[in-house]
Amino acid sequence: MSASSAAINQFPCVNCGANTVFGPGTGSMLCAHCGHAEPVEASPAPIVENDYKATLAQAGTAGPVAPTSNAGKEIQCKNCGARTMSSKQAERCAFCDSAMVVELPPEPMQLPQAVLPFEIKRDKAQELFVTWLSTRWFAPFKLVARAKREGLDGVYLPYWTYDSATVTDYRGERGDYYYVTVSYTDSNGKQQTKQERRTRWSNTSGTVNVDFDDVLICGSKSLPAKLVVDLEPWDLERLAAFNPKYLAGFMAERQAIELAEGFGLAQVRMEPRINEAIRRDIGGDEQRISSTDVDYRDITWKHILMPLWLSAFHYNAKVFRVTVNARTGEVSGERPYSAFKIIMFILMICAIIGGIVYLIMRAKQPQ
């Protein structure tokens, strides 16, 4: 089967014909029925970088576009809007725990060029999640107990990466320090002198070159921005060329951010490094940048998938999300606070303060 013929597909076991799924950390397709493990063959083709301007000129027709297979279902959440593909029927949205999911008619999807396959197994992720939650201050007891019981969803998040060789013309000012001697009258009425620092500003302009490789932009809008940032860093040097087998047994979210919108966000991510290069180029003791004109040359892009274990749960009518980076095991998330534990903590602090005050008062009493 070629990589471009299906997104989420079924892969029967060569031994017994039962359905197999990708085994995190094994690099193989595993059969739960007979235990057979079949290594996923490495793609001989290198990971493709697509030309950005050519893609825009073709208006989204670049890259291998294929319909999702019959086995791959795509659902959309009416609550948060996430569109996920999966070989299984899902009753709830993995991103917001809403039951309002509808199945979408089959629609072509642009296949990713590369993927970071799942490395952390579900059991391990579950263990990391429970440990994380139980070591949070004031986490509700009930929730820790529930986290031990409930499963996590394995989801691939869509990302864009952009490369560009930037050439920036700038105008600005360079500030150089110098010192002057000023006289003043001290508190005794005596004339004194002291050194004072001044800045001499001079106009300047120039050009800086900064090359960017794999500027990462998350193509999902289903997770809060903070959680997306917390998932980084990703080991991009270990990206594997896309093979639909890596998706078997997991969900994959469809890009919610378009290619051009993503490049706009990438420009924002590139800006601090360009400004830093300009400041170095200006030199002196202080710098002011008044205008910049960035030329983004040789722009290329890739669509890639990153693996994470996700728990979205309701607590007191609010939704909370916890993510486990399925490459590194790094846990981050939102969590509720237990009012009971906080009140108990405050009462304990009050009791300690009360005790100290009592001891002080008693010590001050005349014997």
Ligand SMILES: [Zn+2]
């Ligand atoms: Zn089998």
Ligand SMILES: [Zn+2]
């Ligand atoms: Zn949702």
